[in-house]
Amino acid sequence: MRRTSPSFRCRRTWAALLVLGWAALTGRTGAAEAGLDPVVLQLKWLHQFQFAGYYAAQAQGYYRAAGLDVRLREAVPGQDPTDAVLDGRANFGVGTSELLLRRKAGAPVVVLATIYQHSALVLLARHEPGLDDLQALSNRPMMIEPLSAELFAYFKYEGIDPKKLHLQDHTFDVRDLISGRVTAMSGYSTDEPFQLKQAHLDFLTFTPRAGGIDFYGDNLFTTEKELHDHPARVEAFRRASLRGWEYAMAHREEMVDLILRSYSTRKSRAHLMFEAEHTAALMHPELIEIGHTNPGRWRHIADTYAELGMLPAAYPLDGFLYDPNAPPDLTWLYWSLAGATLLAIGALGWALPLVRLNRRLRQQIAGRERAEAQLRAAVAAAEQANQAKSQFLAMISHEIRTPMNGVIGMTSLLLDSPLSDRQRDWAETIRLCGGSLLTVINDTLDFSKIESGRLELDSQPFSLRGCLAGACEVVAGRAAEKQLTLGWQADPAVPDTWRGDGARLRQILLNLLGNAVKFTDRGEVALTVLRGGDPSELAFAVRDTGIGISPDVQPRLFQSFAQADASIARRYGGTGLGLAISKRLCELMGGRIWIESQEGQGSTFRFTVRLERAEASDLPPAPAATGAPAPEAFRPCEILLAEDNAVNRTIALHMLERMGYRADLAGNGREVLAALDRKAYDVILMDVQMPELDGLETARTLGRRGGPRPWIIALTAQAMPGDREACLAAGMDDYLVKPLTSDALAAALVRVGVRA
Numbered sequence: 049m050r051r052t053s054p055s056f057r058c059r060r061t062w063a064a065l066l067v068l069g070w071a072a073l074t075g076r077t078g079a080a081e082a083g084l085d086p087v088v089l090q091l092k093w094l095h096q097f098q099f100a101g102y103y104a105a106q107a108q109g110y111y112r113a114a115g116l117d118v119r120l121r122e123a124v125p126g127q128d129p130t131d132a133v134l135d136g137r138a139n140f141g142v143g144t145s146e147l148l149l150r151r152k153a154g155a156p157v158v159v160l161a162t163i164y165q166h167s168a169l170v171l172l173a174r175h176e177p178g179l180d181d182l183q184a185l186s187n188r189p190m191m192i193e194p195l196s197a198e199l200f201a202y203f204k205y206e207g208i209d210p211k212k213l214h215l216q217d218h219t220f221d222v223r224d225l226i227s228g229r230v231t232a233m234s235g236y237s238t239d240e241p242f243q244l245k246q247a248h249l250d251f252l253t254f255t256p257r258a259g260g261i262d263f264y265g266d267n268l269f270t271t272e273k274e275l276h277d278h279p280a281r282v283e284a285f286r287r288a289s290l291r292g293w294e295y296a297m298a299h300r301e302e303m304v305d306l307i308l309r310s311y312s313t314r315k316s317r318a319h320l321m322f323e324a325e326h327t328a329a330l331m332h333p334e335l336i337e338i339g340h341t342n343p344g345r346w347r348h349i350a351d352t353y354a355e356l357g358m359l360p361a362a363y364p365l366d367g368f369l370y371d372p373n374a375p376p377d378l379t380w381l382y383w384s385l386a387g388a389t390l391l392a393i394g395a396l397g398w399a400l401p402l403v404r405l406n407r408r409l410r411q412q413i414a415g416r417e418r419a420e421a422q423l424r425a426a427v428a429a430a431e432q433a434n435q436a437k438s439q440f441l442a443m444i445s446h447e448i449r450t451p452m453n454g455v456i457g458m459t460s461l462l463l464d465s466p467l468s469d470r471q472r473d474w475a476e477t478i479r480l481c482g483g484s485l486l487t488v489i490n491d492t493l494d495f496s497k498i499e500s501g502r503l504e505l506d507s508q509p510f511s512l513r514g515c516l517a518g519a520c521e522v523v524a525g526r527a528a529e530k531q532l533t534l535g536w537q538a539d540p541a542v543p544d545t546w547r548g549d550g551a552r553l554r555q556i557l558l559n560l561l562g563n564a565v566k567f568t569d570r571g572e573v574a575l576t577v578l579r580g581g582d583p584s585e586l587a588f589a590v591r592d593t594g595i596g597i598s599p600d601v602q603p604r605l606f607q608s609f610a611q612a613d614a615s616i617a618r619r620y621g622g623t624g625l626g627l628a629i630s631k632r633l634c635e636l637m638g639g640r641i642w643i644e645s646q647e648g649q650g651s652t653f654r655f656t657v658r659l660e661r662a663e664a665s666d667l668p669p670a671p672a673a674t675g676a677p678a679p680e681a682f683r684p685c686e687i688l689l690a691e692d693n694a695v696n697r698t699i700a701l702h703m704l705e706r707m708g709y710r711a712d713l714a715g716n717g718r719e720v721l722a723a724l725d726r727k728a729y730d731v732i733l734m735d736v737q738m739p740e741l742d743g744l745e746t747a748r749t750l751g752r753r754g755g756p757r758p759w760i761i762a763l764t765a766q767a768m769p770g771d772r773e774a775c776l777a778a779g780m781d782d783y784l785v786k787p788l789t790s791d792a793l794a795a796a797l798v799r800v801g802v803r804a
C-alpha cells in the first residue's frame with residue numbers, strides 16, 4: 049500500500065504513538081466506567097482530513113451515543129494497516145479496493161461502507177514538452193506505489209504494458225518530482241498537488257477515471273469474524289461513522305481546526321483545506337449518500353483486476369460486501385431451533401416414562417378414589433345400620449321394660465300380700481330373675497349408647513359418701529347371703545360433695561362390687577376411696593378375697609363380652625359387658641381403670657375419675673330412705689295418674705296407696721286435659737306413650753294454656769339418650785324410668801315438695 053516507505057520520519061511517529069497511547073489509556077479508563085464497548089479503528093495513514101468523518105463522529109459523541117469507545121489508530125510505518133484488522137489489533141479499518149485482492153488471498157475482509165466514491169490515486173507527472181500523455185511517459189523514470197492496480201490498468205487501457213514501465217521505489221517525497229529525479233509519481237489528488245502547487249511546479253494529473261477505470265477510494269471494512277460475533281456493534285459503528293462523515297463534510301473548516309487542535313499539525317491549515325475540498329470532489333456528498341456501495345462498481349473493479357491477471361475472471365463477491373438491509377442472519381436461530389428440537393426429543397425421551405408413570409399414578413388415584421367412595425358408602429351404610437341397631441335397641445328396651453314393669457311391680461304387690469313361705473320363695477325368685485333381666489337390658493342399652501358415642505354425662509351435685517353407701521347397700525343382701533364382710537371407707541381428706549354424674553359413678557361401683565361379691569365365696573369385699581393425684585381426682589379401689597383372675601386373662605377383661613372363661617359364665621352368669629361399660633364410663637369421667645389380681649387370692653379393681661367440687665348447700669334434699677315412707681310424711685295432695693296400660697296402672701296405684709295417696713286415672717292426654725278442666729291437681733304422673741294424645745304433647749298443651757298447672761312427672765319406658773331432655777323440653781318437671789320402683793316414686797314426690 050501507499051505510504052509504507054522506510055523513509056518515514058520515526059521521531060514524529062513515536063511521539064504521535066505516545067500521545068495516542070496516553071489518550072487511549074486515559075480515554076479507555078473513563079469509557080470502561082461508562083460501560084462503553086471498546087473498539088479500534090485502524091486508519092490507513094497518519095492523521096489528516098482523509099479521516100475527518102471519524103474525528104467528527106468522535107468529537108460529536110456519535111460513537112459514545114452508539115455505546116462505543118472508539119480508538120482511532122494511526123498507521124504504523126512499515127506495516128500494512130489491513131493486517132492490524134486481520135490479526136485482531138483493530139476491529140475496523142480504512143481500506144481501498146485492494147481489499148478485493150486480500151480477500152482473494154484468503155483474508156476474510158468485508159467492506160462495510162464506501163466513503164470515497166472515486167479513488168484519489170493519480171499519476172502526477174512533470175509537464176514538460178512532449179510529455180503530454182501516458183505513452184510519452186511510459187519510458188521515463190517514475191515512482192508508482194505497490195498495488196496501484198488502477199494505475200496499471202490505466203496504462204494497460206492506453207496500450208502500455210505495465211511490466212515495461214521504468215519504475216523506481218517510491219520515496220513518497222514530492223521533492224523527487226519537483227527536482228526532476230523522477231518524471232512521474234503516484235500520489236493522491238487530495239494531497240500532493242497542494243505541495244506541487246506550492247512549489248510552483250507545472251504538472252499534469254493522470255487519473256485512471258479518464259480511461260474508464262473508476263475504482264472506489266477509501267472504504268470502511270471489518271472482518272467476517274467481527275461481523276459474525278458482533279453484528280450489532282458493527283452496524284452501530286458503521287452508522288456512527290457515516291453520521292460523522294456527514295457532519296465532517298458539512299463542517300469542513302471546523303474539521304480542519306479539530307485536526308490541527310487534536311490530531312496533527314503535520315499539515316498546514318491551507319493544506320488540510322485543500323485536502324478537504326478535493327475529498328469532497330471524490331465523495332460527492334451532495335449527490336451520493338455517504339457510504340453507498342454499488343455492487344456493480346465492485347464487479348467492475350474485480351474485472352479490472354482480472355484483466356491485469358491479479359484476480360481470476362468473474363471473481364465472486366459473495367460475502368465481501370456488507371448489506372445493512374440484508375435480512376438478519378438466522379443461522380443461529382436455525383441452529384437454536386435444531387438444538388431446541390433435539391432437546392425436546394431428548395426431553396420427550398426422558399418425559400415419556402414420566403408420562404407413563406403419571407398415567408399409572410392417575411389410574412391408581414382413580415382406583416383409590418373408587419375405593420374411598422366405596423368405603424364412604426360402606427361407612428354410611430354402617431352408620432345407618434348402627435342407627436337402626438340403636439333404634440331397635442330402644443324399641444326392644446321399651447318393649448321389654450313395659451312387661452318387666454308388670455312382672456317386677458306385680459311381684460312386689462304379690463310379696464306385699466299374705467303368702468305361704470313357699471309362695472313367698474317363688475315370688476322372690478321371680479323378682480330376682482326380673483331384676484337380672486333388667487340388668488341385662490340396662491347393660492345392653494348402656495353399651496349401645498356408649499358405642500354410638502351418645503352417652504352423655506349428667507352434672508349434678510351429689511354426696512360421695514351417700515353414693516358409696518348406696519352402692520354397698522344394693523349388694524349388701526347378696527354379700528350377707530354369702531357371709532362376706534362388706535364395707536366401705538372414704539379417706540377423711542376426701543370432700544363429700546361433688547358435681548358430676550353420681551348415677552354413673554354408682555353404676556361403676558355397682559358393677560365392681562357386684563362382681564366382687566359374685567366371685568368371692570369367703571372373706572370380704574371392701575370399697576375405699578382416696579384423693580387422687582390432683583384435687584379433682586378421686587381414686588377408688590374395690591378389693592375382694594375371691595377367685596382372682598389369671599394374668600393371661602387380665603388384659604382382655606375390659607373388652608366387651610369378655611369373661612375369664614366359659615365355665616365362669618355358666619357358673620356365675622353375666623353378659624361380659626359390665627367391665628367394658630365401667631372402663632368407658634371411667635374414661636368419660638376423665639379417669640382410667642385397671643386390675644391387680646392373683647389367682648386364688650382375690651382381686652382389686654382400681655379406677656379414677658375427675659369431678660368438680662361442689663358445696664353441701666348445692667345438694668338436693670336427701671331422698672327418702674329405702675322402703676316406703678310413712679304415709680304421714682306426705683301432705684295430702686291431688687294426684688292424676690295418666691297411664692294407658694292396665695298393669696302399670698295397678699302397680700302405680702298400689703305404690704301410691706302404700707304411701708297414703710289415692711289418684712284419679714286418665715287413659716290418654718285428652719282425658720288428662722278433660723280431668724284438669726274438672727278439677728285442680730297437684731301432680732300428674734304421666735306416661736309418655738299414650739294413644740290419641742301422648743304425654744309430651746299433653747305437657748306442651750298445658751304449657752301453652754298458661755296459668756298455674758300441676759307438677760308433671762314423666763313415667764317412661766324409653767331410656768334412650770335424649771328422652772329425659774325431650775320430656776323436660778315438653779314442659780314436664782321430672783322423669784322416672786320404668787319399671788317403676790316405690791323408692792324412685794317416693795323420691796320424685798319428695799322432689800315435688802309434697803312431703804310435709
Ligand code: ADP
Nearest residue numbers: 563564567596610611612622623624625626627
Ligand atoms: P360379667 O360379670 O357380666 O360377666 P364383667 O365385664 O363385669 O361381666 O366381668 C367380666 C369377667 O371378668 C367376668 O365374667 C369374670 O370372669 C371376670 N371378673 C370380673 N370381676 C371379677 C372379680 N372380682 N373376681 C374374679 N373375676 C372377675
